[in-house]
Amino acid sequence: MAKIDTAFIDLGYLDTLATGDSIIHRLDPRIKVLTAAVFVICVVSFDKYVIGAMLPFVLILSLLMGLGGIPAHFILKKLALVSPFAILLGMFNPFLDQQTLLYLGPLPVSGGWLSFLSILLRFCLTVGAMLILIATTGFSGVCMAMEKMGMPKIFAVQLLLLYRYIFVLMDEGQRMYRARALRSFQGRGTDMKTFGHLIGGLLLRTLDRGQRIHLAMLCRGFDGTIRTRRAPQFTIRNMLLFFLSCLILITIRRYDCSLLLGQLLTGFVK
Amino acid sequence: MSHHIVEVQNLTHTYPDGTAAVRGISFRIHHGESVAVVGANGAGKSTLLLHLNGYLTPQSGTVRIGDFPLTRETLRDIRRTVGMIFQDPDDQLFMPTVYEDVAFGPLNLGLPLEEVEQRVQKALMRVGVEHLRERPPYKLSGGEKRAVSIATVLAMSPDILVMDEPSSNLDPRARRTLIELLAGFQHTKIIATHDLDMVLDLCSRTIVIREGQIMADGPTTEIFQNDQLLEECHLEKPMRMQACPLCNRPSI
Numbered sequence: 001m002a003k004i005d006t007a008f009i010d011l012g013y014l015d016t017l018a019t020g021d022s023i024i025h026r027l028d029p030r031i032k033v034l035t036a037a038v039f040v041i042c043v044v045s046f047d048k049y050v051i052g053a054m055l056p057f058v059l060i061l062s063l064l065m066g067l068g069g070i071p072a073h074f075i076l077k078k079l080a081l082v083s084p085f086a087i088l089l090g091m092f093n094p095f096l097d098q099q100t101l102l103y104l105g106p107l108p109v110s111g112g113w114l115s116f117l118s119i120l121l122r123f124c125l126t127v128g129a130m131l132i133l134i135a136t137t138g139f140s141g142v143c144m145a146m147e148k149m150g151m152p153k154i155f156a157v158q159l160l161l162l163y164r165y166i167f168v169l170m171d172e173g174q175r176m177y178r179a180r181a182l183r184s185f186q187g188r189g190t191d192m193k194t195f196g197h198l199i200g201g202l203l204l205r206t207l208d209r210g211q212r213i214h215l216a217m218l219c220r221g222f223d224g225t226i227r228t229r230r231a232p233q234f235t236i237r238n239m240l241l242f243f244l245s246c247l248i249l250i251t252i253r254r255y256d257c258s259l260l261l262g263q264l265l266t267g268f269v270k
Numbered sequence: 271m272s273h274h275i276v277e278v279q280n281l282t283h284t285y286p287d288g289t290a291a292v293r294g295i296s297f298r299i300h301h302g303e304s305v306a307v308v309g310a311n312g313a314g315k316s317t318l319l320l321h322l323n324g325y326l327t328p329q330s331g332t333v334r335i336g337d338f339p340l341t342r343e344t345l346r347d348i349r350r351t352v353g354m355i356f357q358d359p360d361d362q363l364f365m366p367t368v369y370e371d372v373a374f375g376p377l378n379l380g381l382p383l384e385e386v387e388q389r390v391q392k393a394l395m396r397v398g399v400e401h402l403r404e405r406p407p408y409k410l411s412g413g414e415k416r417a418v419s420i421a422t423v424l425a426m427s428p429d430i431l432v433m434d435e436p437s438s439n440l441d442p443r444a445r446r447t448l449i450e451l452l453a454g455f456q457h458t459k460i461i462a463t464h465d466l467d468m469v470l471d472l473c474s475r476t477i478v479i480r481e482g483q484i485m486a487d488g489p490t491t492e493i494f495q496n497d498q499l500l501e502e503c504h505l506e507k508p509m510r511m512q513a514c515p516l517c518n519r520p521s522i
Contacts, residue, residue, distance in 0.1 A: 012408075140367065140406075161364065168360050168408065215325050216356055216362045216364065217374075219325075221346070221350065226374075
C-alpha cells in the first residue's frame with residue numbers, strides 16, 4: 001500500500017511540475033503530443049541490436065528536461081518504478097540469443113545482451129518522453145490536445161474526470177484501509193471476506209459520489225456536453241516548430257550520429 | 271427579476287424505501303431575506319433543499335421560484351436563478367482547473383467567451399481567490415475549496431443562494447472569512463446548517479424542522495431563546511448565548 005501511496009503522491013508532483021513556466025511549457029500542447037508521438041515512433045522503429053544510434057535521443061530528452069526544468073532524479077525514479085516490466089520482457093534474450101556479435105576489448109558481447117540493452121534503452125526513452133510530455137503539459141492539457149486533434153470528446157471527458165477523482169478515491173480507500181488496519185490485531189480481520197466488504201463499501205460510496213457530482217453538474221446547466229476553453233489557433237510558428245522538430249528527429253533516426261561523430265573524431269586523431 | 275420569492279406550499283416527499291422525509295412544509299421567503307433552515311440529522315433539510323433547485327420535483331404541493339412554478343419546462347430557468355452550494359466541495363469541483371470549473375456554468379448558459387472570461391474573473395475576485403485560477407481543485411485547502419465552490423455558483427449570477435452546511439469542516443479562521451463573505455452578499459440566502467452561531471451572524475429568520483415538518487418559523491433571536499423548542503429539535507443554544515463559566519455571564 002505504501003508503494004502505491006508514494007506513487008500517487010508523485011502523480012501530484014507531476015502536476016505541480018506542469019504548472020511551471022518555461023519555453024517547453026509554453027508550447028502548444030498539440031505540438032508536444034504530436035512531437036512525442038514522432039519521437040516514440042522513431043525510437044521503436046530501430047533495428048533490434050541498435051544501441052549507439054539511439055543515444056542522440058537520450059541527448060534530446062536531457063535537453064528537453066533541462067529546458068523544461070524537470071528534475072532528472074524524478075524521471076529516473078519513475079523509470080525505475082516501472083522498469084520491472086521492461087526487464088521481464090527482455091531478460092531471456094541473453095540466454096536465447098548467444099551468438100557473439102561484437103567484442104568490447106577482450107569481452108565478447110552476445111546478440112542477446114545487445115537486444116536486452118536495446119529494449120531497456122527504448123523503454124527508458126519512450127516512457128521518459130511520455131513523462132516529460134505530461135510534466136510539461138499537464139494531464140488535462142494532453143487530454144485537451146488529443147480531443148482537439150479528433151479523439152472523441154466522451155473519452156477526453158472520461159479521462160479528465162478519472163484523473164480528477166482518482167485522488168479523492170485513493171483518499172477514501174486509504175481512510176477505509178487505515179480504519180481496518182487500526183482494528184485488526186495479529187492479522188485477524190484482514191481476510192478476503194472483509195476485503196470484499198471494504199471494496200463493496202468503496203463502490204457504494206463512489207456511486208453516491210457520482211450521483212452528487214451529476215447533481216452538481218445539473219445545477220450548473222449541464223446538458224450532456226462538457227464545454228471547455230477553446231484552444232488558440234494553430235499558428236504558422238507552431239507549424240514551423242513542429243516540422244523543424246520532426247526534421248531533427250527523423251534526421252537522427254536516419255543517420256547514425258554516434259557513428260558519424262566517432263568517425264569524425266578518429267579521423268581527426270589520424 | 272425584481273422579486274426573488276421562494277414559495278413552498280404543502281410540500282411532501284417520500285423516498286422509494288418509504289421514508290417520509292418531508293411531510294407538508296410551507297413557507298415563503300422574500301427578496302433579499304436570509305433564512306436558516308435548522309434541525310436534527312435526518313430532519314429533512316437536505317431533501318427540502320433538493321427541491322429548491324429542481325433536483326427533486328414535488329410529489330405533492332408546489333414550489334415557486336420567482337415568477338415560475340417548478341416544473342420540467344421551467345427547470346433550466348430555475349437552475350439559473352437558484353445557485354446551490356454543496357456540503358462537500360469535492361462534489362462541486364469536478365473540472366481539472368479552478369478556472370474551468372468556474373467557467374463551466376457560464377459556458378453551459380451559452381454565453382460568449384469574453385463574457386465568460388469576465389464573469390469568471392469577477393466571481394474569483396469576489397471570493398478573493400484570483401491567484402488560484404490555474405490550480406487543480408484537489409490541491410486546494412478546505413477553505414479555498416469552499417471559496418471556489420461559491421465562485422462557481424456566483425459566476426452564473428443567481429438571485430438566490432442555497433447552501434448546505436457551508437461552514438462544515440472549516441477551521442475557525444476560514445469559517446470567519448466565509449461568514450464575512452456571505453454577509454456581504456445581497457442575494458436571497460437559504461442556509462441549512464447546524465452551526466447556530468453562524469446563523470446568529472447571518473440570518474434574521476430561522477425555520478426549525480423536525481421529522482419533515484416545520485416546528486417554528488420566525489426571528490432567529492426569538493427562536494434561539496426558546497429552550498424547550500431547541501431541546502425538542504435536538505438543537506442547542508448558540509455558544510454566544512450560553513452562560514459563560516469563566517466570567518459568570520448569565521445565559522441570554
